[in-house]
Amino acid sequence: EVQLVQSGAEVKNPGESLKISCEGSGYRFTSHWIGWVRQIPGKGLEWMGIIYPGDSDTRYSPSFQGQVTISADKSISTAYLQWSSLKASDTAIYYCARQLDPPGLRPFDIWGQGTMVTVSS
Amino acid sequence: DIVMTQSPDSLAVSLGERATINCKSSQSILYTSNNKNYLAWYQQKRGQPPKLLIYWASTRESGVPDRFSGSGSGTDFTLTISSLQAEDVAVYYCQQYYSGPPCAFGQGTKVEIK
Numbered sequence: 758e759v760q761l762v763q764s765g766a767e768v769k770n771p772g773e774s775l776k777i778s779c780e781g782s783g784y785r786f787t788s789h790w791i792g793w794v795r796q797i798p799g800k801g802l803e804w805m806g807i808i809y810p811g812d813s814d815t816r817y818s819p820s821f822q823g824q825v826t827i828s829a830d831k832s833i834s835t836a837y838l839q840w841s842s843l844k845a846s847d848t849a850i851y852y853c854a855r856q857l858d859p860p861g862l863r864p865f866d867i868w869g870q871g872t873m874v875t876v877s878s
Numbered sequence: 879d880i881v882m883t884q885s886p887d888s889l890a891v892s893l894g895e896r897a898t899i900n901c902k903s904s905q906s907i908l909y910t911s912n913n914k915n916y917l918a919w920y921q922q923k924r925g926q927p928p929k930l931l932i933y934w935a936s937t938r939e940s941g942v943p944d945r946f947s948g949s950g951s952g953t954d955f956t957l958t959i960s961s962l963q964a965e966d967v968a969v970y971y972c973q974q975y976y977s978g979p980p981c982a983f984g985q986g987t988k989v990e991i992k
Binding site: 764801802803804806807816817819852854857861862864866869870871 | 922971975982
């Protein structure tokens with residue numbers, strides 16, 4: 758079964774760092790782009806960026822460039838989303854998702870279950 | 879950036895009736911060299927991640943019931959649920975993947991039972 762399994766919910770203080778993960782299984786992890794999507798509770802979907810685990814080529818939405826870092830470790834079929842200094846406005850559900858077959862930009866056909874990140878003092 | 883705008887924001891439809899959701903892109907997302915519209919539709923039920931329903935504007939993802947259909951070209955697209963079932967209550971999003979980043983989503987349309 759093709760699936761993406763994300764790390765568990767996090768509660769952090771403003772200014773703290775955080776790295777959440779997304780492990781792929783059931784397919785060749787290095788052959789599909791993995792993306793991250795933010796959803797503030799009660800709001801819509803925001804496309805953050807994508808990474809190609811085969812060579813770590815990464816593309817960011819301008820809205821998120823410099824705010825987060827997307828990375829991947831192909832040896833363990835895992836993608837990451839990290840913050841160096843969290844803000845209250847980063848409170849959201851973060852989904853990882855696999856793009857349909859390359860090449861190029863494609864929709865997301867497989868989604869992780871989501872990771873809730875709460876930033877509060 | 880390409881902006882995606884959905885209408886309406888919400889709609890209530892009786893069981894067995896047709897539901898229609900519109901999506902408009904700020905520029906054409908039809909790639910003329912392959913005659914494909916780079917438009918996808920997703921369904922998100924409460925407490926769940928989104929689920930891909932349709933891509934290339936009208937191709938149903940495997941396992942998606944045939945009451946869901948997509949149409950349109952260029953800048954104007956439609957998702958139709960031909961006979962609404964109780965399990966179709968959800969928020970529906972369109973997304974363009976013609977250019978990016980970002981591959982923007984529409985703001986979502988909430989479908990409820992009347």
